[in-house]
Amino acid sequence: xxxxxxxxxxxxxxxxxxxxxxxxxxxxxxxxxxxxxxxxxxxxxxxxxxxxxxxxxxxxxxxxxxxxxxxxxxxxxxxxxxxxxxxxxxxxxxxxxxxxxxxxxxxxxxxxxxxxxxxxxxxxxxxxxxxxxxxxxxxxxxxxxxxxxxxxxxxxxxxxxxxxxxxxxxxxxxxxxxxxxxxxxxxxxxxxxxxxxxxxxxxxxxxxxxxxxxxxxxxxxxxxxxxxxxxxxxxxxxxxxxxxxxxxxxxxxxxxxxxxxxxxxxxxxxxxxxxxxxxxxxxxxxxxxxxxxxxxxxxxxxxxxxxxxxxxxxxxxxxxxxxxxxxxxxxx
DNA sequence: AGCCAGGCTCTCG
DNA sequence: CGAGAGCATGGC
Numbered sequence: 001x002x003x004x005x006x007x008x009x010x011x012x013x014x015x016x017x018x019x020x021x022x023x024x025x026x027x028x029x030x031x032x033x034x035x036x037x038x039x040x041x042x043x044x045x046x047x048x049x050x051x052x053x054x055x056x057x058x059x060x061x062x063x064x065x066x067x068x069x070x071x072x073x074x075x076x077x078x079x080x081x082x083x084x085x086x087x088x089x090x091x092x093x094x095x096x097x098x099x100x101x102x103x104x105x106x107x108x109x110x111x112x113x114x115x116x117x118x119x120x121x122x123x124x125x126x127x128x129x130x131x132x133x134x135x136x137x138x139x140x141x142x143x144x145x146x147x148x149x150x151x152x153x154x155x156x157x158x159x160x161x162x163x164x165x166x167x168x169x170x171x172x173x174x175x176x177x178x179x180x181x182x183x184x185x186x187x188x189x190x191x192x193x194x195x196x197x198x199x200x201x202x203x204x205x206x207x208x209x210x211x212x213x214x215x216x217x218x219x220x221x222x223x224x225x226x227x228x229x230x231x232x233x234x235x236x237x238x239x240x241x242x243x244x245x246x247x248x249x250x251x252x253x254x255x256x257x258x259x260x261x262x263x264x265x266x267x268x269x270x271x272x273x274x275x276x277x278x279x280x281x282x283x284x285x286x287x288x289x290x291x292x293x294x295x296x297x298x299x300x301x302x303x304x305x306x307x308x309x310x311x312x313x314x315x316x317x318x319x320x321x322x323x324x325x326x327x328x329x330x331x332x
Numbered sequence: 333a334g335c336c337a338g339g340c341t342c343t344c345g
Numbered sequence: 346c347g348a349g350a351g352c353a354t355g356g357c
Contacts, residue, residue: 150337153354199353201341242340265338304338336357343350 013076015092019101023070024127025063028099032305035142036159037166037177038098038134045099047134048169048178049091056178057083057091058171061099067127072101077171097255100129108295112302117274124309125302132252136220137213138179139253143245144205145198157197164188164196185210205240212238220253228259257297262286267300270307 029040039046045061058077065071074095076088083091096102109126112118133139145161146154165180165188185193185206193203212218218238223231228250235246247261261267263282271280271288289296 144339147339148337149339149353150355152356153337157354194353197353199351201352205340240340244339248338261338263339267338269338334357337355339352341351343348345346345348 012078013088015074015076017072017074017092017096017101019070019072019099020104021070022067022127023101023129024067025061025072025099027067027125027128031309032131033155034131035133035138035155037162037179039176046174046176047095048176049094050178050181051083051087051090053084053087055079055081055083055087056167056169057087058169058176059091059095060172061095072099079169079171094134098132098134100132103129105129105295105298108292108298111292111295112299118299118303121274121302121306124306128302128305130252130257130298130301132255134179136253137182140209140220140249141206143248143253144202144209144240146248147202147245160196161198182210182214186214201240208239223250224254224256228256231256251297258294260285260289260296260300262289266304266308270300270303273307273310274303
């Protein structure tokens with residue numbers, strides 16, 4: 001321990017990461033924010049990583065190259081205790097997984113280009129990586145918090161949850177938060193969680209999951225090795241986890257991209273408007289996605305973002321000017 | 333004001 | 346079994 005004190009105490013260390021192009025941090029996070037405590041300020045992504053040693057490691061990431069020749073500058077900000085080499089390596093690995101720097105979307109793009117309805121979307125989503133949770137645990141808790149309520153509300157509750165239970169770190173004149181530990185969540189208990197805006201049900205779901213994780217009855221990483229169907233089965237056995245939650249978790253928490261939360265309201269809206277389907281069922285969407293294999297979630301996510309963005313645009317235009325209608329379902 | 337929002341569980345018939 | 350109520354907060 002002692003010899004590491006002077007190494008990282010004051011000086012920030014920085015690293016370079018070369019993502020697989022095309023890659024755009026800005027396209028990935030503007031309009032589609034990461035869940036708190038990951039923060040994107042328009043230029044940099046800020047995040048505190050909890051290493052398995054327990055050390056909290058604050059990171060700052062900035063993209064310096066263009067999407068087709070991308071380079072990420074990662075700064076390991078000073079912390080106390082200072083991060084060891086092993087801590088830093090672990091933090092960088094987690095960061096790259098989160099940022100999808102090693103994920104090649106070229107086959108997803110090829111499939112979109114070959115699809116009449118998706119080809120026009122492609123230029124708008126190139127370089128945007130699928131929304132991802134920083135860790136599996138975070139992904140599962142996010143998915144539970146996101147149930148039913150609007151994204152706006154869900155994000156604000158996540159922020160209260162993290163600020164209420166996660167460690168705060170002051171760095172570069174900013175306050176960053178670590179995602180709450182399982183201990184902190186369990187200490188908060190039912191009442192503590194409810195105070196943060198969670199419903200009775202969601203508070204108890206999250207407590208149940210935290211306990212199962214702590215006692216080793218639940219191993220989220222182990223689900224990575226199961227076929228998707230079996231993983232969904234294991235997950236839905238948990239109280240508070242239905243099919244939607246299990247699928248969203250697999251796609252965003254474990255990056256099982258052959259899985260799409262097909263019953264999701266936003267996904268259904270996207271498939272409806274882009275393919276001109278009327279109230280498509282989850283099964284209809286699954287059928288369409290199944291031919292995309294592991295590109296299913298990146299493609300569905302692209303559709304989701306584009307449809308949402310277009311909706312917002314139409315709403316905006318609708319207020320002032322005349323609408324020039326382009327494509328979409330023949331709605332009356 | 334009241335309803336809906338990126339669901340799930342519990343209850344009841 | 347299928348249908349319905351209740352739930353947290355924020356926006357419209």
